[in-house]
Amino acid sequence: MKNILIISKSDKHGKCLALYGFIKDIWKPYNVHIICQAGTITENLSQLGNIFLHEVAEEHIVKELTNLLSSAKFDLALLNYSEDCLEMQRLFSILSNVIYTIAVKLNKLGVARRILLPICGGNNVTQLLWFVHRLADYLSLPVHLLHIRTIPGKTDSEQLFNDIIAKSSGLCSKEELVASSIIDGIQSKIMDNDIVIVGAPSYWQLTAQFRYSIPYNIFRTKYDAIMLVAPRPSEIRLRDVLWHKLISLNMTAGNKKSAISQMVQLLVKSNQITGEQYANVLNRLLEREKKCTTAVGEETAFPQVTIPGMTGVVCCLGVFPQGVIFGGTPEKVKFIFLILSSQNDYGEYLVVLSKIARNMINVHQRKKLLKASSSWEILDIMQTPQK
Numbered sequence: 001m002k003n004i005l006i007i008s009k010s011d012k013h014g015k016c017l018a019l020y021g022f023i024k025d026i027w028k029p030y031n032v033h034i035i036c037q038a039g040t041i042t043e044n045l046s047q048l049g050n051i052f053l054h055e056v057a058e059e060h061i062v063k064e065l066t067n068l069l070s071s072a073k074f075d076l077a078l079l080n081y082s083e084d085c086l087e088m089q090r091l092f093s094i095l096s097n098v099i100y101t102i103a104v105k106l107n108k109l110g111v112a113r114r115i116l117l118p119i120c121g122g123n124n125v126t127q128l129l130w131f132v133h134r135l136a137d138y139l140s141l142p143v144h145l146l147h148i149r150t151i152p153g154k155t156d157s158e159q160l161f162n163d164i165i166a167k168s169s170g171l172c173s174k175e176e177l178v179a180s181s182i183i184d185g186i187q188s189k190i191m192d193n194d195i196v197i198v199g200a201p202s203y204w205q206l207t208a209q210f211r212y213s214i215p216y217n218i219f220r221t222k223y224d225a226i227m228l229v230a231p232r233p234s235e236i237r238l239r240d241v242l243w244h245k246l247i248s249l250n251m252t253a254g255n256k257k258s259a260i261s262q263m264v265q266l267l268v269k270s271n272q273i274t275g276e277q278y279a280n281v282l283n284r285l286l287e288r289e290k291k292c293t294t295a296v297g298e299e300t301a302f303p304q305v306t307i308p309g310m311t312g313v314v315c316c317l318g319v320f321p322q323g324v325i326f327g328g329t330p331e332k333v334k335f336i337f338l339i340l341s342s343q344n345d346y347g348e349y350l351v352v353l354s355k356i357a358r359n360m361i362n363v364h365q366r367k368k369l370l371k372a373s374s375s376w377e378i379l380d381i382m383q384t385p386q387k
Contacts, residue, residue, distance in 0.1 A: 002030040003072065005099070007065060007079035007091060008037075033072070035064050062090050074099050081105040081219050081227070085211045092200065092210070092229065100128065101229035105219050106195075112139060112224060113193040118146045118186050118214075124199030127230035132197055141195070145174040148185035183217045190223050200229040202240055202312075212271035236351050238382055245270045246316040247375035259324045260285050260303055263316060263338040272314045273340075281307065281340070293328030300360045301326050302353065304339040313341045313348050315356075317378065321370060334370065335360060356382075 031050045038055040056064045077099050082088050088103075095101040115136055119125065125132075136143045179185030190196060201213040210216050215227040248266055253259035264282045267273045273281055284305045288294065295301040316338050323332025337356055341349040359365050359382050372378045 003074045004032045005065075005068070005074040005077040006032065006034045006036075007061065007077065008034060033068060033074070035061055035068065037061065062087075062094070065091070065094060069094065069098060077101040079103050081225070083220075085216065088216075089210050096200070096229050096232050099231060101200075102128075102131065103200075103215075103227040103229070105225045108193060108224055111193055112141060112195045114191065114195070115139075115141050115143045116146060116186070116190060116194045116196045117143055118148060118182065118196070118198060124228045124230045125197075128199075128228040131228065144189075146186065146189055147174060147176045148182050149176070149178045150181060150185075182214055186214070186218060187221065190221065195224045195226060196221075197226045197228065200227050202243075236348060236355070238352070238355050239379060241313055241315045241352050242317060242379065242382075243270075244375040244379060246272070246314075247319075247378050248317070249319045249372065249375065249378070251318045251320045252322055253320060253324050256289065256324060256326050257286060259318065259320060259333075259336055260289070260338070263303065263318050263336055266316050266318065267314065267338070267340070270316070272316070281305070285338070289326075293326050295326035295328045295333050296357075297329050297331070298360045298363075299323070299331055299334040299366060301333040301336050302339060302356075303336065304341070304349070306342060307340050308342075313339065313352055315339045315352060319369065319372075319378075335366070 031052065033052045033054060035054045035056065037058045054064055054068065077095050079091060079095075079101065081103050092101075115132065117125070117132060132143060135141075175189070177185055177189070179188065186196065186198075196218050198215050198218055200215060201210065215225070218225045219227070246266065248262075251259070251262060253262060261282055264273075264278055264285065267281070268275055268278050284307075285303050288303065288305055293301075294303045318336045318338070320332075320334050320336065323334050324336070326333045339349060339352065359369075365381065368381045369378060372381060
């Protein structure tokens, strides 16, 4: 590893630089670029190596980061956690495209007694287990692997995969539990002087809603926490954008407006949009339907709009066994995939759309989906490659 990037809005107590001391000793970077608010770095930086200090006004930090990433290649970024969700979203969106990123909130690094690693599925923790392993060795701390299920008796394949990877990396202390939510499960097991390490929210979810995410809720506790962000994968999987909580079975609706309204409510319930956004999103979707129906045949409809200011792609699925009249096709719609995206993510929207379409053009696949008894089963069926 040669080049490190540190984004430190306010680091008078050296929290981000304290973790950098570990990075420096393990990976021996050649150059260190620090983007910071003017006047906030008070330490002597000469011991850190080749330092390039970019002191800018607070409102120019994001712009300076964008310019620096366009002119140089970095191997790792460190940043201090901020309670400003919009700021975290902007930084997360920029960095997750190109570079491994570690966000930290460290108050008691010197007295830490254990690393708590929840395995909740996802790409970020899996790709950055090398960091967890080396941090544990460097601090001489045990790692406690916490495998959380929100449905009794049901283990997600992503959790199993991460579990196998973690154990093969030597992180063997393990505990399994069932909790009403991932956050509740983590908080029930946090101990004093723990460092909690969690993965960032999915890239293709509405990461602007960072305040509803697992990392945000953990960062708000009194405990030290680290968020791991792996670069965005080049290939999108349906499981990345269509989570089990975004799938609702056995829905009923008397008309198209009611069906779409219920789908938007599903996004609110799953914290993908706020309650304040509900009316605007619903109105935009209904206006789109007035211009041209989104029913495409094969018992399927794809209501879709772009939302100004959002990032990523979010998708939810409603299964209506009795069907809903959408117009445009003689058959009723039984599968409604509601997709929101930004104008900048239109290419990713098309990738998601094509993966769904491959499933829906297959009549045998649709029959399987109608017979599915859980959202987990829906995901398993749709993940099966279709010819």
